[in-house]
Amino acid sequence: xxxxxxxxxxxxxxxxxxxxxxxxxxxxxxxxxxxxxxxxxxxxxxxxxxxxxxxxxxxxxxxxxxxxxxxxxxxxxxxxxxxxxxxxxxxxxxxxxxxxxxxxxxxxxxxxxxxxxxxxxxxxxxxxxxxxxxxxxxxxxxxxxxxxxxxxxxxxxxxxxxxxxxxxxxxxxxxxxxxxxxxxxxxxxxxxxxxxxxxxxxxxxxxxxxxxxxxxxxxxxxxxxxxxxxxxxxxxxxxxxxxxxxxxxxxxxxxxxxxxxxxxxxxxxxxxxxxxxxxxxxxxxxxxxxxxxxxxxxxxxxxxxxxxxxxxxxxxxxxxxxxxxxxxxxxxxxxxxxxxxxxxxxxxxxxxxxxxxxxxxxxxxxxxxxxxxxxxxxxxxxxxxxxxxxxxxxxxxxxxxxxxxxxxxxxxxxxxxxxxxxxxxxxxxxxxxxxxxxxxxxxxxxxxxxxxxxxxxxxxxxxxxxxxxxxxxxxxxxxxxxxxxxxxxxxxxxxxxxxxxxxx
Numbered sequence: 001x002x003x004x005x006x007x008x009x010x011x012x013x014x015x016x017x018x019x020x021x022x023x024x025x026x027x028x029x030x031x032x033x034x035x036x037x038x039x040x041x042x043x044x045x046x047x048x049x050x051x052x053x054x055x056x057x058x059x060x061x062x063x064x065x066x067x068x069x070x071x072x073x074x075x076x077x078x079x080x081x082x083x084x085x086x087x088x089x090x091x092x093x094x095x096x097x098x099x100x101x102x103x104x105x106x107x108x109x110x111x112x113x114x115x116x117x118x119x120x121x122x123x124x125x126x127x128x129x130x131x132x133x134x135x136x137x138x139x140x141x142x143x144x145x146x147x148x149x150x151x152x153x154x155x156x157x158x159x160x161x162x163x164x165x166x167x168x169x170x171x172x173x174x175x176x177x178x179x180x181x182x183x184x185x186x187x188x189x190x191x192x193x194x195x196x197x198x199x200x201x202x203x204x205x206x207x208x209x210x211x212x213x214x215x216x217x218x219x220x221x222x223x224x225x226x227x228x229x230x231x232x233x234x235x236x237x238x239x240x241x242x243x244x245x246x247x248x249x250x251x252x253x254x255x256x257x258x259x260x261x262x263x264x265x266x267x268x269x270x271x272x273x274x275x276x277x278x279x280x281x282x283x284x285x286x287x288x289x290x291x292x293x294x295x296x297x298x299x300x301x302x303x304x305x306x307x308x309x310x311x312x313x314x315x316x317x318x319x320x321x322x323x324x325x326x327x328x329x330x331x332x333x334x335x336x337x338x339x340x341x342x343x344x345x346x347x348x349x350x351x352x353x354x355x356x357x358x359x360x361x362x363x364x365x366x367x368x369x370x371x372x373x374x375x376x377x378x379x380x381x382x383x384x385x386x387x388x389x390x391x392x393x394x395x396x397x398x399x400x401x402x403x404x405x406x407x408x409x410x411x412x413x414x415x416x417x418x419x420x421x422x423x424x425x426x427x428x429x430x431x432x433x434x435x436x437x438x439x440x441x442x443x444x445x446x447x448x449x450x451x452x453x454x455x456x457x458x459x460x461x462x463x464x465x466x467x468x469x470x471x472x473x474x475x476x477x478x479x480x481x482x483x484x485x486x487x488x489x490x491x492x493x494x495x496x497x498x499x500x501x502x503x504x
Contacts, residue, residue, distance in 0.1 A: 003104035004033055007055045013043055032085055034101040034127040045128035052103065053124050061089060061099045061123040068137040078142040080115070082134055084108045087125060094118060099125040129459050135177060140209055143170040148215060164222070171222045174209070175267070179250055181462075184269055188223070190216045190262035202437045202468050203310060213261070220256070220263050227254045234263055242267070253337075270339070277322040277340075282315070283470035285484065291474055292429065296320050296398070299371075301428030302391035304378075306401045306409045312435045312470050313400040314339050317374055320398060321345060330369055334361040335376035350376075358383045366390060375399040381417040388418065391426040406430040406473060432473040434499045436482065436491045437465035444489070453489050465495070 005019040014022070026036050038045045053060050066089070072081055075088035075096060086108070087099035096118045098109075109120045147166030178186050178199055185200035186208075195216030197209040211219065224231045227240035235258055242252040251270040256263045284292065295303055303320075305313045318340050325331060325344050336350035336358070346368075348361045358375065359382045365373060366386075377400050378384050391397045403412045409430045410423060440461035444453040455464025469490060471482045482496035 049126040333374035
């Protein structure tokens, strides 16, 4: 029995029967004791760290300014780091300092002592943080090294890659990592000397990995094979979907686009499991929610949601449709593309190649006795005219419009050719919205004035923020609505300035 399990028995965290079961399970699953304990909620990662530190009289490492890429690979190979679950911290002529979650693995430390020829010094890191660092930095580099090692011969696109295990593992890890981090988009961007991979999380892009330029070809080809796209076609854009593991409930859409140095690929990750589609969870103020419900419970009228791309307009419309979705109502939507499938709603996917445009689909639906129509976006006069006429003749119509404010929506429609009197007779409500990042509840700190909060950053979040919420404006200005989120401690002043482009 390991010294760690003996220590936990001594501290009455587990008993001997549980310890024996842990030994058996960790051997079967080829996992560490600390990983098993945390994964199965036998003890929290932080509590386990503090108990180990006290029992074995070891210091906890401060990794606030630690940069894996600049430190770890210089001291140990990615393969050894991942295999033994150790994090190299620093070295000198005599010793190597390692961060570990379990300091009782004498055989591992003996192996590393022999491998490096140095005395091994230990510091502690909690299991969750160690696992995050290894999965974020070490594992992808190790997998990348594996498939780059096979680059002895020039890569040929025509070669089928279904059995190319290293590239399959690398791409699978890339997608799984993005899903775990709640990333919305993955960008694979080729340049002359390298390929940059970026993740979009909570609306902002950040660099997740860098590959040699020739490796990008293999990554892109693998992604296109997964989506059943034409791997030989590199001159024209392609769209598709990647079927992913059912347990993750993630819908992955892929788009390829030719650029100067190769194809750029963007993956859109949509986690249907985490979508609440709850009108009350969007971030509306109480008076706004009441005003919105009053508008969409009327039998007819036009409701417009405005804002730039990525401001959450579609989610607002889907949340409204979910609340309106009843057996007594005939609800249809025309979308380009259909982003979320809703049971009980007749959704039409626009297909311009066969002539199925917004106006064509809307005319067809109006002959099918609709009660409620959702139009993905009003882009032209013909679509706007049909929407307005439908709203005037007994139908509730929901749609979006690309403009910066609710007031600009009227100007935008008039610039298309819609007459002012038509809007007076049909337009029920115009909403402007943005998405802002929410401060992490674990690490947000009061500012010096003690009235608002600021972002700091911890293991639970990304740069002090975690998740997003909506900011809405009806008659009031968007800045006023956003400031209320600051006063409520939901977000920071810096965040609403970034999103609304206004200053106090």
